[in-house]
Amino acid sequence: MRLLDEDSYEGLDSIEATLRRNALRYLYSLDRSNSLQSGRKQNLSELRLQSPVITDFAFDERISLLDRHRPENEGCFERYLMMGFQKNYELWRDGFGILFDLDLFLSANSRASNDRALDMAQMSSLTESFLRFSSILDDVPEFVMSPMAICNPDKLREKHQRLAFWIQKSNIMLSYHFLQLLVLTRFAANDLLSLLGLSNDRLSIDWKKIDIAHEVLNLMKTVPLRAVHANGEPGAEKLRYICATLLEVMQGQESVHVLARAKKHFFGLLDYLSRLNSRVSDKLARLYETTEASS
Numbered sequence: 573m574r575l576l577d578e579d580s581y582e583g584l585d586s587i588e589a590t591l592r593r594n595a596l597r598y599l600y601s602l603d604r605s606n607s608l609q610s611g612r613k614q615n616l617s618e619l620r621l622q623s624p625v626i627t628d629f630a631f632d633e634r635i636s637l638l639d640r641h642r643p644e645n646e647g648c649f650e651r652y653l654m655m656g657f658q659k660n661y662e663l664w665r666d667g668f669g670i671l672f673d674l675d676l677f678l679s680a681n682s683r684a685s686n687d688r689a690l691d692m693a694q695m696s697s698l699t700e701s702f703l704r705f706s707s708i709l710d711d712v713p714e715f716v717m718s719p720m721a722i723c724n725p726d727k728l729r730e731k732h733q734r735l736a737f738w739i740q741k742s743n744i745m746l747s748y749h750f751l752q753l754l755v756l757t758r759f760a761a762n763d764l765l766s767l768l769g770l771s772n773d774r775l776s777i778d779w780k781k782i783d784i785a786h787e788v789l790n791l792m793k794t795v796p797l798r799a800v801h802a803n804g805e806p807g808a809e810k811l812r813y814i815c816a817t818l819l820e821v822m823q824g825q826e827s828v829h830v831l832a833r834a835k836k837h838f839f840g841l842l843d844y845l846s847r848l849n850s851r852v853s854d855k856l857a858r859l860y861e862t863t864e865a866s867s
Contacts, residue, residue, distance in 0.1 A: 587635060587637065590635050590637060591637065597657070597658070597661040608668065608671070608751075608754060636650060637650065638650050643726055643728075643729050644726075644728065644729045644732040644733060646729070649733050649736075652713045652715050652716065652737070653736060653737075653740070655712075655713045655716070656712070656713060656716040656737070656740040656741075656744065657740075659708070659709075659711075659712050659713075659716070659744060660740070660743060660744050660747065662708060663705075663708055663744060663747055663748060663751070664747065664751075666701065666704055666705040666708055667705050667747075667748075667751035667754075667755065668751075669701060669705075670698065670701045670702055670705055670755055671754060671755060671758055673697065673698060673701060674698060674758060674759070674762070674764075677690055677694045677698070678690075678762065681694075688762075690764070695764075695767055698764070698767050699767045699768070702755065702767065702768050705751070705755075708748070709744075709745075709748060712744065715733075715737050716737050716740050716741055716744065717741060719733075719734040719735075719737035719738045719741060720734065722734050722737070735796070735798070735799060738795055738796050738798075738799035739799045739802045739803065741795060741799070742791070742795045742799045742800045742802075742803060742807070743803045743807065745791050745795075746788065746791065746800075746803070746807055746810050746811070747810065749784050749787055749788045749791070749810075749814070750810040750813060750814065752784050753781060753784050753813070753814060753817060754813075755768070756768070756770075756777070756780060756781065756784070757781075757817070760772065760777050765777065774824070774825075775825075775827065775830070778821045778824070778825055778830055778834070779830065781817055781818070781821055782818070782821065782830070782833050782834050782837060784814070785814050785817070785818055785834075785837040785838075785841065786833075786837055788811070788814055788841065789837050789840045789841055792840075792841065792844045797844075797847060797848070800844070800848060801848055807848075808845060808848050811841055811844065811845050811848075812845065814841060815838055815841050815842055815845065818834045818835075818837055818838040818841075819838065821834045822834045822835060822838065
């Protein structure tokens with residue numbers, strides 16, 4: 573279908589063109605998510621494709637993909653849904669971009685001079701990218717961040733719309749914290765946390781990791797389990813990564829307070845994983861038992 577070719581959209585029915593643009597954005601985000609979770613190379617890499625992965629995107633109220641004659645789809649429901657969809661795309665674009673640029677700079681410097689040290693321009697670029705990523709949730713639509721704000725005399729419509737936004741919120745927020753943790757871990761491994769305004773000492777790093785896990789646990793407590801379950805195994809894999817990170821903290825820390833907090837959040841998140849019937853929860857539980865037995 574040549575989704576990357578803007579000319580391929582000319583002459584298409586407006587609904588077909590919108591569906592194709594949405595499909596490209598979904599594939600773009602999914603490709604980056606799979607790449608980070610599985611450690612494989614991107615399929616939609618701009619370097620590999622030798623072209624930028626962009627097409628025009630703007631929600632047009634005249635083009636509806638939902639049946640607006642159905643009461644649950646009335647009002648601004650579709651517009652806010654598409655704003656959330658676009659925000660998820662931006663989240664993966666910016667979060668992945670930080671990690672991609674970091675690897676690119678380190679690799680290029682190593683090949684050019686056998687010295688991976690970043691120059692001032694590269695460091696400034698990474699800091700600006702991180703600041704942009706950190707503020708990406710500032711303009712998320714209210715209904716996505718607070719689905720309970722939706723109130724309607726038609727309770728079926730209210731329930732339908734709330735669930736849709738709960739699903740979006742759980743996906744966006746879990747992805748954001750997952751990317752936060754990846755960026756923190758990768759920059760810490762290269763002694764570059766100062767670019768993120770953080771200290772490079774082990775205690776500060778581990779405490780920040782636990783803070784992120786704390787935010788995720790609070791998210792899980794507020795979002796209906798059905799909404800988290802709707803995001804499938806990719807959502808569970810993000811939780812698994814956060815739990816595995818807590819295990820690493822528990823293995824390397826001597827502070828009693830840090831260990832207690834990490835352990836508390838580990839079991840809290842592991843409980844949600846088991847309630848999601850995820851195949852990764854049993855693996856994590858066995859890994860914890862092995863760790864305890866060897867300590």
